[in-house]
Amino acid sequence: MFFDQENECMDREDLKQLQLERLQSTVHRVYRNVPFYRKKFDELGIDPDDFTSLDDVRKLPFTTKADLRENYPYGLFAVPLREVVRIHASSGTTGMPTVVGYTKNDLKTWSHLVARNLVAAGITKDDVIQIAHNYGLFTGAFGLHYGAEKIGASVIPISIENPKKQIKIMQDYKTTTLVCTPSYALLIAETIVDMGINPNFFSLKLGIFGAEPWSEAMRKEIQEKLKIKAIDIYGLSEIMGPGVAGECEYQCGLHVNEDHLLIEIIDPQTLEPLPVGEFGELVITTLTKEAFPLLRYRTRDLTRIIPESCKCGRTLIRLDRIKGRTDDMIIIKGIKVFPSQIEEILFDIQGIEPHYQIVIERKGFVDELTVLVEASEELFFDEMRKQQEFINLVKERLMSELDIPLNVKLVEKKSLERFEGKAKRVIDKRTY
Amino acid sequence: MLRIKNLDVHYGKLYILKKVSLHIKKGELVTILGSNGAGKTTLLNTISGLIKPTSGEIVFEDRNITGMEPDKIVKIGISQVPEGRLIFKTLTVEENLLLGSYHRYKIGRKKEIKNDMETIYSLFPKLKDRRKQLAGTLSGGEQQMLAIGRALMSKPKLLLLDEPSMGVAPNVVKEIFVHLVELLKSLSLTMLLVEQNAKSALKIAHRGYVIETGRIVLEGSSEDLLSNKDVQRAYLGRDLDAEVII
Numbered sequence: 001m002f003f004d005q006e007n008e009c010m011d012r013e014d015l016k017q018l019q020l021e022r023l024q025s026t027v028h029r030v031y032r033n034v035p036f037y038r039k040k041f042d043e044l045g046i047d048p049d050d051f052t053s054l055d056d057v058r059k060l061p062f063t064t065k066a067d068l069r070e071n072y073p074y075g076l077f078a079v080p081l082r083e084v085v086r087i088h089a090s091s092g093t094t095g096m097p098t099v100v101g102y103t104k105n106d107l108k109t110w111s112h113l114v115a116r117n118l119v120a121a122g123i124t125k126d127d128v129i130q131i132a133h134n135y136g137l138f139t140g141a142f143g144l145h146y147g148a149e150k151i152g153a154s155v156i157p158i159s160i161e162n163p164k165k166q167i168k169i170m171q172d173y174k175t176t177t178l179v180c181t182p183s184y185a186l187l188i189a190e191t192i193v194d195m196g197i198n199p200n201f202f203s204l205k206l207g208i209f210g211a212e213p214w215s216e217a218m219r220k221e222i223q224e225k226l227k228i229k230a231i232d233i234y235g236l237s238e239i240m241g242p243g244v245a246g247e248c249e250y251q252c253g254l255h256v257n258e259d260h261l262l263i264e265i266i267d268p269q270t271l272e273p274l275p276v277g278e279f280g281e282l283v284i285t286t287l288t289k290e291a292f293p294l295l296r297y298r299t300r301d302l303t304r305i306i307p308e309s310c311k312c313g314r315t316l317i318r319l320d321r322i323k324g325r326t327d328d329m330i331i332i333k334g335i336k337v338f339p340s341q342i343e344e345i346l347f348d349i350q351g352i353e354p355h356y357q358i359v360i361e362r363k364g365f366v367d368e369l370t371v372l373v374e375a376s377e378e379l380f381f382d383e384m385r386k387q388q389e390f391i392n393l394v395k396e397r398l399m400s401e402l403d404i405p406l407n408v409k410l411v412e413k414k415s416l417e418r419f420e421g422k423a424k425r426v427i428d429k430r431t432y
Numbered sequence: 433m434l435r436i437k438n439l440d441v442h443y444g445k446l447y448i449l450k451k452v453s454l455h456i457k458k459g460e461l462v463t464i465l466g467s468n469g470a471g472k473t474t475l476l477n478t479i480s481g482l483i484k485p486t487s488g489e490i491v492f493e494d495r496n497i498t499g500m501e502p503d504k505i506v507k508i509g510i511s512q513v514p515e516g517r518l519i520f521k522t523l524t525v526e527e528n529l530l531l532g533s534y535h536r537y538k539i540g541r542k543k544e545i546k547n548d549m550e551t552i553y554s555l556f557p558k559l560k561d562r563r564k565q566l567a568g569t570l571s572g573g574e575q576q577m578l579a580i581g582r583a584l585m586s587k588p589k590l591l592l593l594d595e596p597s598m599g600v601a602p603n604v605v606k607e608i609f610v611h612l613v614e615l616l617k618s619l620s621l622t623m624l625l626v627e628q629n630a631k632s633a634l635k636i637a638h639r640g641y642v643i644e645t646g647r648i649v650l651e652g653s654s655e656d657l658l659s660n661k662d663v664q665r666a667y668l669g670r671d672l673d674a675e676v677i678i
Contacts, residue, residue, distance in 0.1 A: 014455070017435055021453045021641075021651050028649045049450045049647065052438040083661045105656050288652070290660065 114147025139241025
């Protein structure tokens with residue numbers, strides 16, 4: 001199913017032409033309207049007339065979160081504030097929030113792009129969509145809300161509520177699609193079990209999850225517990241919010257809305273472009289945004305381009321699922337580890353609940369990593385010896401696959417904190 | 433159908449078009465907006481081969497036509513309606529139309545051309561009424577229709593229109609634009625329309641480009657351009673500053 005087949009299945013050559021035209025006009029507009037970029041261009045000797053191929057995007061300087069903060073709140077806007085009809089801020093997962101703006105046209109484009117992603121996921125106007133993202137400065141709820149409305153689906157803007165209320169509404173209103181963070185979906189699934197309800201009696205068939213990285217193992221867990229198909233959607237407020245990329249029904253990578261965004265994958269250390277297919281940091285240049293265009297924005301999200309074409313017929317390129325964020329990366333004794341890697345292994349072990357926390361401490365000169373995992377009830381046996389054996393098993397699995405020293409601690413079921421929005425998996429107690 | 437990449441045009445030392453890239457899909461009506469001297473006419477003249485670009489490429493139906501002679505470009509299906517119409521005022525309407533088919537005028541093809549002329553007359557009945565009249569005696573609107581008719585006599589796939597509303601009474605502009613939309617459908621044409629009258633142009637176009645001092649600074653659907661504040665301020669004559677004070 002397509003929302004905008006003409007553009008989603010455009011011939012790659014035509015797409016490249018369109019991207020080039022839009023890159024050229026974006027560079028001109030940004031140079032003319034954003035003093036920050038004009039100054040940067042002048043300093044670096046960049047001529048806005050000098051962009052003749054998509055590869056020329058590499059001539060542009062990167063834009064980072066720090067640039068956004070330094071220009072807080074409105075410094076990077078390309079239109080006067082009176083043309084801005086909406087202001088959002090990043091969720092500030094890490095550090096201070098950053099402010100973004102939308103013109104009327106930007107909001108229209110945003111709805112359109114999210115609508116594409118939702119239709120690709122399998123949503124139609126007959127669906128009842130429960131949006132359990134926080135409505136506020138966070139872009140997630142509004143973006144998905146607009147996209148769903150554009151398709152003509154019925155939207156329930158429940159926002160964040162306690163899980164029991166979510167479940168009640170889900171039953172009473174015959175929700176077919178749940179939209180939230182994957183960790184919140186798990187919490188809802190768990191609550192359903194606690195309440196003794198059989199999820200087969202729900203009308204729920206689809207979940208659209210995003211706003212934080214989640215593993216394939218977590219997807220499996222959610223799909224089994226809620227008896228739904230779980231679809232990954234990707235976006236970030238700096239670029240627009242959801243609508244940057246999303247999975248189609250085949251669940252094999254996220255199609256990027258390339259006619260509006262130009263993407264690159266770079267090595268986060270050397271900042272050089274990486275060959276297609278290699279994992280690196282995703283960098284995005286907006287091609288049609290009016291209020292808040294960004295050149296080569298470093299998303300800090302790690303992914304790769306999937307070079308093969310997709311069964312669904314879309315010609316839009318696919319990104320692999322986000323492996324982690326460059327700033328979530330844990331470096332222990334020089335080895336890089338992402339929470340998602342730990343998650344993948346844990347979810348694969350029988351007897352563990354899908355909740356975990358990673359604690360990093362510094363003891364003397366040595367960093368120590370401890371993984372806290374919840375054991376299922378039947379496993380929290382009284383026999384110390386058996387418990388120890390189980391801990392050793394988990395520890396060995398983790399150590400052999402990650403190749404780092406670590407400790408494992410078993411905690412009681414439901415003793416770890418649950419999250420309604422984005423989950424906080426890593427607690428870094430090191431002081432620098 | 434048409435794909436232009438990084439087109440550079442100089443008049444002597446003057447740099448007129450700067451890395452212009454644009455495309456037109458089959459069946460589309462695309463408009464170019466821009467103020468006087470932005471490079472709109474230069475762009476059309478470069479596409480039709482009257483001006484040779486310094487660099488860049490123009491590809492028409494997968495064929496590189498950069499630097500091709502104008503008569504050849506007409507033959508492969510691009511025809512231009514020039515600014516100010518440039519009809520032959522001392523010739524009759526019919527003679528003007530005949531000139532449009534000059535490149536395919538051969539003995540034995542008279543009938544075919546005759547048929548084409550009838551098609552033009554059915555599209556513009558006013559021209560038929562005045563077929564024997566000298567073109568110079570026609571009204572501005574009629575002259576414009578004649579110029580369009582003449583361009584159509586070469587059986588183009590892509591029609592380039594340079595300011596068709598210029599020097600024409602406002603109510604006639606409307607009539608001409610209605611004709612353009614009809615032509616687009618009935619002859620399955622593709623059109624590139626350069627127009628000062630931005631509002632009317634955006635109303636009939638599918639997409640548009642905004643050109644400023646030789647550079648394309650904006651591209652988008654007509655709907656998006658109509659609601660873009662920069663376009664409103666510069667080309668639709670909307671005084672946004674005044675509106676805020678009220």
